[in-house]
Amino acid sequence: MTELEKGPTGRRRGRGARERIISASQQLFREQGINRTGMDQLCAAAQVSKRTAYQHFTGKDELVAEYLRRFDPSVLSGVFDRTDLTPRERLLAAFDIPPTTPLCPYIAAAVELHDPQHPASQYARDYKEAVAARLADTAREAGAADPEQLGEQLALLIDGAAARTRVLNADAFPTAAAIAAVLIDNAIPATASDDRRREEVSS
Amino acid sequence: MTELEKGPTGRRRGRGARERIISASQQLFREQGINRTGMDQLCAAAQVSKRTAYQHFTGKDELVAEYLRRFDPSVLSGVFDRTDLTPRERLLAAFDIPPTTPLCPYIAAAVELHDPQHPASQYARDYKEAVAARLADTAREAGAADPEQLGEQLALLIDGAAARTRVLNADAFPTAAAIAAVLIDNAIPATASDDRRREEVSS
DNA sequence: TGTTATGTACACCGCCCTGTGTGCTTACGG
DNA sequence: CCGTAAGCACACAGGGCGGTGTACATAACA
Known part of the structure; x- marks a missing residue:
């Protein structure tokens, strides 16, 4: 599964929702903090539906980890x-x-x-x-x-x-x-x- | 280390609920952080009813401020x-x-x-x-x-x-x-x- | 063409949070 | 003694949160 880890805007099949989510989290988590940034707001900023976000990350914790890893x-x-x-x-x-x-x-x-x-x-x-x-x-x-x-x-x-x-x-x-x-x-x-x-x- | 009884504020007849609240916040805010400490838990630890807490402090923010001030x-x-x-x-x-x-x-x-x-x-x-x-x-x-x-x-x-x-x-x-x-x-x-x-x- | 993976839109659940309303109990001071 | 104020117990409102269910749309590739 998920062999789409091509770094530069993995234009595999979809239109890179995962990258948008991470990019938005980079910005929002830094500006507002982690706890003050809800998933609703984050998904809106990333122009991604909430459902998609939770298909890429099992939960907010995993997203936070990825945010720090990158x-x-x-x-x-x-x-x-x-x-x-x-x-x-x-x-x-x-x-x-x-x-x-x-x-x-x-x-x-x-x-x-x-x-x-x-x-x-x-x-x-x-x-x-x-x-x-x-x-x-x-x-x-x-x-x-x-x-x-x-x-x-x-x-x-x-x-x-x-x-x-x-x-x-x-x-x-x-x-x-x-x-x-x-x-x-x-x-x-x-x-x-x-x-x-x-x-x-x-x- | 809750040696809360008899602060200088105990001039009234009450049994120093305010001091107990502040003492509990000192402990809990430090151990768990501010955002992770709910007012319910704090009041329970202070052996103070929630109603009393909100009669001493207009809100959690004011309590946090007092916690840092002391x-x-x-x-x-x-x-x-x-x-x-x-x-x-x-x-x-x-x-x-x-x-x-x-x-x-x-x-x-x-x-x-x-x-x-x-x-x-x-x-x-x-x-x-x-x-x-x-x-x-x-x-x-x-x-x-x-x-x-x-x-x-x-x-x-x-x-x-x-x-x-x-x-x-x-x-x-x-x-x-x-x-x-x-x-x-x-x-x-x-x-x-x-x-x-x-x-x-x-x- | 059709299948499949991907993404969307929106409603929804349960939880915990801050904060109140209401009525009752206790302790003190006069 | 009574009055008053401090404190208590409990329920509940309102909202944001993380997370899910369902039905539908689109892009890629066979």
Whole structure:
């Protein structure tokens, strides 16, 4: 069954209702949250009948899981694949988020679902660990003494900035970037090639 | 830990139903989240009739706001008022949270309510800013070069650890504490007192 | 052509939620 | 003692939610 997983708008037989549903959920779940988005509204936004939606997904939970599963490409890839930046610049670029980003949906999902056993919560953990791993890879490339530690630290900074931005309604990523710069400089033994700002502690 | 009897509000003849309601909401909203806690369940836990609850609070929103408003004493005070610690130790003690703490309820509330105009969201902002201010005060006491910046940075670390703990279901505060130690040491010009501890082993 | 998978339109169910209306019981203060 | 206000028990309204049943329409492919 369902061999229609052709990625680009699977023009198999129907007219891609499944993609429209996922696309609508990407938008609505982000804008309004998961619990505040009803299936009626979602189906209306996707221009899909409710019956069709429930033929593609056994329930809302499965849709939520798929919504989280399909996320990495949009945020993760854009930063780490830039070859025009040095590894150190790439680490810092992770904190240059466009102001359009509302909030990391994985944090929101973990709070809203409130069930660590939920499949979507598992995807959230996977994503968070994947981000930390990629940060660690880049940290290793940059010559950090303990790449795993630095990766975990930078990941924590990103999450902190995301959470704080949400609560305070004010961009907290510059603060996180400043911390990241300090951590990176402290973690890289002695790199003369980079433009790192040696900090003489005020003075 | 419901030690609800005899609040200062018990001036009337009633048996402090209001305090019981707030106490129950403290527990249930934290354990289950706001949206997942119905008024029926809450009233049952508080041993209060639903009618009484709605005579004390015009609606659930008002109760949620009050739930957030009454929080600072339990978490905030315990750390900053310890005179047995040096300012630097006090800053680090903010990351020594007991494992009983589920998650900063302000972050959860901001996600669950999803409305920056909600009065509870305003309380959340006030609290976050108050914590940052107290951290800044302590940082100033510790002799930091830029206390406000350090306070904001440490506050971000706390929020990041809270969010990450929630998503990954694993304690992230040790990592945050390690970052905090680096930031503090970098921010304090030259600690002649030299009370800096040995480097904590960060997992 | 016909079959089958896919999608549509709309009504519908049961559940749980916030919030009320109504009448009754209790505790206190004068 | 009685009066009054706080609190209680119970039922119920109104609505949104997730999810389903049924009958019909369309596109692809044999």
